[in-house]
Amino acid sequence: MEGKTVLILGAGVGGIVVANLIRRKLPRSHRVVLVERNKNHVFAPSLLWLMVGDRRPENIVAPLRSLVRNGVDVVHAEINAINVERRQVDTTLGAHSYDTLVIALGSELAPDLIPGLTRGSYSFYEFEETKRLRQALLDFKGGEVSVVVSALPYKCPGAPHEAAMLIAGFFRKRGLKEKVSVRLYTPEPQPMPVAGPQLGEAVKQMLASKGISFHPSHKLVSVDSDNNSLLFEGKDPVPFDLLVAIPPHRGPRVARDAGLVNESGWIPVDRHTLKTKYDNVYAIGDATAIRMPGRWKPDVPMMLPKAGVFAHAQAEIVAQRIVDEIDGVTSKAEFCGPGYCMLEAGEGSAGFAFGDFFAEPSPKLELRNIGRAWHFGKVLFEQWWLAPFGLKKSLLGAMITVGGRIIGLPVKT
Ligand SMILES: Cc1cc2nc3c(=O)[nH]c(=O)nc-3n(C[C@H](O)[C@H](O)[C@H](O)COP(=O)(O)OP(=O)(O)OC[C@H]3O[C@@H](n4cnc5c(N)ncnc54)[C@H](O)[C@@H]3O)c2cc1C
Structure with missing residues (x-):
């Protein structure tokens, strides 16, 4: 058979998984090419631990x-x-x-879309920025810390809540609990709206138990960095002493330039096959726009959140489909919307939500109580992800799979 070339754009979560799986399944007569700008890979969930000093930069x-x-x-x-x-x-x-293209280019951060944001804020969404924020937290002696979701959509629906809880825990440990108050602002009507009202309520209670005030339906318009003030649509200006922002996200420029995106600026794909409108072009992960059943406002359809767990699962499906296509087999591999999230609550504990994001008429998720085991599970996954190919990775993978099966979770490594 004539050798084919599978070209994968972006070596983040989705790109790495799809490249490794296709390489494992296809003979060497076919080429697998992975294009990426960065020589080093950062494990994004650990940026939260880097922020509060639980990891050193080289650990993640x-x-x-x-x-x-x-x-x-x-x-x-x-x-x-x-x-x-x-x-x-x-x-x-x-x-x-x-011959076949997989677009796994993630999202671009665009703080410039909100006036004053670049100058006035810190962020834990990028490696270098997180190091800057770490120093700002160390230097902070007291006042209002505002964690602000500046626009929708953003990657990892749990991250702002985790950040607020970790920051509150950080100041508690430093004996500054009475001097620092942590607030969380978001344009969403509740925490993690895709997960439904019950889970949203549980997350609200987690935040309240850590002394964090939660402010839904706050749409950021601009930041006045000279006066340390936040302007939200239709609200009075809100003062802050330290601003930790989740910057606006947008689809990758090259996909926008190629006309692959829809009016939302993200790449629409068939939600089961991950195919774009071009037969031999797939897109996975954060770069995509995938409609889910249900709406979180009458005029706003639910979109699949941007998270590594989905990029990973979609990569497995796309790898199998491409291998089947090259083998001349009709592929049965379909992405069915499984997802999970370990929500860091600070001080070595985490909550765990999992379920079916494509369930009709709306996603069906379960929440397990906060505990140390979920935090440990996240640490184990971090170690597995960053381990080089070989024995260590296989052993960690086996531990995660066996541990997950024992407690009845949909774990795949
Ligand atoms: C703080 C934080 C915590 C998170 N925690 C979790 C979590 O607990 N669980 C979870 O599921 N998800 C989490 N996420 C989200 C997760 O990291 C992303 O959803 C996931 O990385 C998306 O994978 P991807 O392959 O689509 O894109 P990415 O992993 O972003 O990869 C895209 C790659 O494309 C490359 N690229 C882009 N444009 C170009 C170009 N023009 N030329 C060359 N290379 C290019 C980039 O350098 C990048 O390596 C978190 C994210 C953050 C920021």
Whole structure:
């Protein structure tokens, strides 16, 4: 059989998984090429621990090459353009042709979309920014800390709540509990609206138990960094002493330029096959726009949240579909919307939510009580993810799978 080239754009969560699985399943006569700008991979969930000093920067980073199976051609380059008609991608290291393309480019952070945000805020959404925030937290002696979701959608629906709880725990440990108050603002009507009112209520209670005040339906318009003041739509200005913002997100530029996105700015795909409107082009992970059953406002449909757990699960489906296509088999692999989230509550504990995000008429999720086991599960997953290919990774993977089965969770590694 003639050798095919599978070209994968972006080596984040989705790109790494899809490249490794295809390489494992296809003979070497077929090429698997992975294009990524960064030589090092950062495990994003651990940025929260870096923020509060539970990890050092070097603990949450691994060389990309160590995470990728032998036989995957890794190209470290900036992707400049995608040309789906010519089946070609232009990069700073030249053009790459493909038979099948997988777009796993994630999302771009765009703090510039909100006036004053870049100058006036800190963030835990990027590695270097998180180090800056870490120092700001260490220097902070007291006052109002505002954690603000500046726009929708954003990746990891749990992250702002986790950040607020970890920050509150950080100041409690430093003996500054009485001097610092933590507030959380979001344009959403409740915490994690896709997860339903019951789970939202449980998260509200978690926040309240940590002394965090929660302010839903607050849409950020601008930040006055000279006067340390937040302007929300239709509200009086709100003062702050330290601003921790989740910046606005947008779809990857090269996908927007290639006309692959819809009016929302994200790539629409078939929610089961992850195919774009082009037969030989798939998209997975944060870059996609996937409608879920249900609406969280009468005029706003539910969209699948942007989270690594979905990028990972979609990568498994797409890898199988591509292998089946190349083998000439009709693929039965379909993404059915399973998801889970370990919600860090600070001081070594976490909650756990899991369920079916495609359930009709709306997602069906369960919440397990806060406990140390969920925090430990997250640590174990972090260690597995960052471990190089080989014995250590296999052993950790086996532990996660067996542990997950024992407690009846839908764990896949
Ligand atoms: C603080 C934080 C905590 C989180 N916690 C969790 C969690 O607990 N659970 C969970 O499920 N998710 C979590 N997430 C979300 C998770 O990290 C993302 O949803 C996931 O990484 C998305 O995977 P992806 O493959 O779609 O994109 P990404 O992992 O973002 O990968 C995209 C890749 O494409 C590369 N790229 C983009 N454009 C170009 C270009 N032009 N040229 C070359 N390379 C390019 C990028 O460098 C990047 O490596 C968290 C995120 C953050 C920020």
